[in-house]
Amino acid sequence: MNSERHSKSGFTLVELLVVIAIIGMLVSLLLPAVQAAREAARRMSCQNNLKQIGLSLHNYESANKRLPSGSFTVNDATPHTVLLPYMENNNLYNLFDFRYSLNGSTLNSPAIRQTLAVFNCPSHVDIAPGFSWAGHGVYMQNMGGEATWDNKTGVFVRARSARFGDISDGLSNTAAFSEIKKGNHPGTGGSLGVFAKGTDDYYRTASRYAGWTPAMDTVYDVACDDASLSAWRYRGMQYYRGLVVATFYTHTLTPNSRFRDCTNQGFTAAHLAARSFHTGGVQMVRCDGSVTFVSDNIDASVWLAAGTMNRGEVNANVE
Secondary structure: OOOOOOOOOOOOHHHHHHHHHHHHHHHHHHHHHHHHHHHHHHHHHHHHHHHHHHHHHHHHHHHHOOOOOOEOOOOOEOHHHHHHHHHOOHHHHOOOOOOOOOOOOHHHHHHHOOOOHHHOOOOOOOOOOOOOOOOOOOEEEEOOOOOEOOOOOOOEEEOEEOOHHHOOOOHHHOEEEEEOOOOOOOOOOOOEEOOOOOOHHHHHOEEEOOOOOHHHHOOOOHHHOOOOOOEEOOOOOOOOEOOOOOOOEOOOOOOOOOOOEEEOOOOOEEEOOOOOOOOOEEEEEEOOOOEEEEEOOOOHHHHHHHHOOOOOOOOOOOO
8 A cells, every 4th residue: 555745834044034024124124104104194184183273264354354363462362262263163163251260260161171283283283281281282373573572673562453554574485383382381380490401302492581681572581591490381282272382382492493382481582493204394384375384494483474463574485
């Protein structure tokens, strides 16, 4: 009787290790592409958010014949709050009682705790919850080319509502809103902290500088860039509050500046950079409603020109 030999086939250990190595290499090659695609989608979503803000500004101006104030004196409200009806958020808008302080009156507690996706970039990385009773946002109003919150160059400053006619530099040459990085406040405890220079926390916070001089109203002083200074921790963590440390940004520092944000003691002046988690720059919506990506490497004079509405600069093209 003849017997048949049956041989078994399969991977050897060496072959299996080679296959695993090849799969690992393919994954390592594909992962950056997947991550890049995801960031491109997030960046597009961010751009669409800013387009909605730009459109709402035009609808607001059409109805009121002027833009909203950067900070309303009667209640410290931001432009974000009064733009709500123009971006299909009437129900939230109706929760606000604008006769009273938004941050100080319990009548506004149900309204201020709301966080809206349209005010938040999907690329933003949150590292702290902030206040449980306050809504967050990363798109902030342009305070202009000077540090004082009542300066004459900014579209959105304290207690003034600009008209389109006031923007003599041109709507397409003037910034309206851009991005910031939210602070690192944990939700409880003090509002100030001290952070190591160059860290993520350092650039999410704004130092409180007691030695503010009149010259600093227009030019950043490197004395602000000091890790020993206490810094405010709740940037972007009260989107409804027209306070320089909570909202606003300025064009006195270039995007994602390596100099730290800085405020004076009285919250009436600040140098506040546009910042984001997009690689290489920030998104910005102009007063004409168009959105553009601005490189971190933009010339400081061009960035400054884009932030002012009435200085007559001819070099405000940020692209």
